Amino acid sequence: MTDTPALYGGTPVRDQPMGYGSQTIEQRDKDAVLDGLDGNYISRGPTVEAFEEAMADYIGVDHAVATTSGTTALQLVGAAMDIGPGDEIVTTPLTFVASTYPACHQGAKPVFADIDPETRTLDPAAVRDAITPETVALLPMHYGGHPCDIEELLAIADEHDLQVIWDCCHALGTEYEGEQIGAQRDVATFSFHPVKNITTGEGGMVVTDDDDLAAELERLRSFDMNYDVPGHEDEPWYQISEGLGYNFNITDFQAALGYEQLDRIEEFKRRRQEITARYDQAFTDIPGLETPVVDDGVDPMFHLYAAEITAKFGCSRKEFVNAMHAEDIYVQVHYVPLHYHTYFQSEYGYERGQYPNTETVYDRLVSLPLYPAMDDEDVEDVVRAVKRLHDYHTDSVRAE
Template sequence: MIMKDILAIHGGKPVRETYLPYGRQWIDEEDIKAVVDILKGDYLTTGPTIKAFEERIADYVHSKYAVAISNGTAALHAACFAAGIKEGDEVITTPMTFAASANCVLYQGATPIFADIDPKTYNLNVEAVERKITEKTKAIIPVDFTGQAVDLDKILKLAEKYGLIVIEDAAHALGTSYKGKKVGSISDMTTFSLHPVKHITTGEGGVITTNDETFYNQLRMFRTHGITRDARLLELKGQGAWYYEQLALGYNYRITDIQCALGMSQLGKLESFIQKRRDLVKQYHGSLASIDGIILPYESAFSDSSWHLYIVQLALEKFTVGRKEIFEALQAENIGVNVHYIPVYYHPYYQQLGYKKGLCPNAETLYENSITLPLFPMMEAQDVEDVVTAIKKVLNYYRKA
């Protein structure tokens, strides 16, 4: 008979003395100095550091333009505006994402249409997308889930076939390459998030990259109330340098020089952050592969994931309890597991709009069986071993005889 350790949730000693979160920012003295220098300077917002940060991001992803904005949700909203999405339009996206990927469509008065995911990559299934296209479809918002790029060639080919715009939600994928090209240089527009759990942070913040000058001008105007000082866009000529016009109903989605100074400093460390994530993932792979009842994430040949999230699936038929009990037991061991994501159309707000469960079976299965393990650059090898030890302890306890 196999001896089972008493779980912390039942009064046993936890694997860790301190709590290990699923994600965390890494701020060093260089970052702090960059912010302090701005605080001592002339511009706290709408100053030159924003433009410098945008140029650095554009250079990094090899796009012509980048627009920094207040957060990742604002980035998606701005992209939908620039794409001309409006009431009566439909936009296809994945349910396996944070709600912002669909909310941005609603902000423009349009309708989100959910297509199912590939059960291996967890990204949008291109065939499922095509089945959802109607005469009302205006755009596709694919999400590079966990940092692995969606099959962009297939998505873009589909968009060309039906005359659609591709807004790539790469909130998870700064630093990812698709077939040797940086994500951010490929789709019509690509949005990034700079939230603290992402690859780099500005506290809150986002970026949209594009190679299209018209989109670029629309994005810049939208983040500042729909107002422009660009003489090429103004309706009236011959005014003074003070002159500006509101050409559209935009929002105050501006980012600050304070945030962009942090972003500039963080960007210099991005490659080392990504390499650390990949090293930790390699350790996870090696340590978890032999555990019966765990399905490790699939890595596609065309994308070198920057690994925002490390998600495993549980073969729940092998255990005496469900995902909820396993999740709570791991939390009690001081392992900060999480779940990504509740399918968007499960939320009460979307249910009130008429969406029903059962729309996307693959996404729903992933949600019901998955757990996100801690992954962030400040983690050490021992932290990974603690996670693995806790998983073995909990799964052994609940494993069917």
């Protein structure tokens, strides 16, 4: 007899809701934030600097510039790199809208290239086809925390003299061939949204080895203000805005949280890997549930456990998602492809049907819960919910 899924009348597996991702906050995080609030600065101050230094050390780069979100980190990069009208940036349609912001906010065009269906990241062959004389940069996104084809993309950038902006918002903590994600040239961005690999509530970071770019990022983050105007050393109040900047300053108490979280990243990574390994093992004998791949040389810190539901599973991806929600397990789909969005259609003329790999993968994707604060029972709830849904459909099919 099948254990009936909640969607078809059974008792939900959970009595507490569980999302696909969540922060992991412990007492030491709370203490750090409270200490931050006791300091002289609660806006951008010395703890932001300490967090930036810790991030630069961790990634293995010369500079880290903190911002208010992953979105503003990307926006800041577009401005600091002087992207402008007429320029094109090649990126993936299977990403969050903010990946296009270095182009869109600068009046430039995001040009989509299709994905490799295995890693769900930019397909280098499609990138080559998307390059035009207007292309100034590539913007690869490490989907779910799995690296793009870094070597091939860097080779293409070299051939065409392009900048590379790595959207690493999913991938803090992933290593490729022993090197941290984010250490590759020219510039990389991170997000500290609560579902990401570490959090500051809202927050982001840009990292780079480029001294000039780092100075530009720092200035633009804070009103493009020059606080050290030559000839005015004896006028401590004297500050001059030299261009159109932003206020993307993160607060010291958020940085205090980020610093604590970064200190525990290896622990978080281990737990994410344990959960991933348990799912991989539990789902090996479920036909129609494809688990995420890990390429050679990759030591992943998955942000998402993005599985794919195919016809063999017994029900559609839509039914799968609704069945999990009925169990109080709030799986999610990452992402509705960007060329389906009204903005990209009306502003840039994109249409459905243009990126077949992205569309096929999108139709199957589902992100199962993955975050370090999940305990073993939480993980087993997910496994049980998936198995009973599969068994229910398999048994129904058999009974027909």
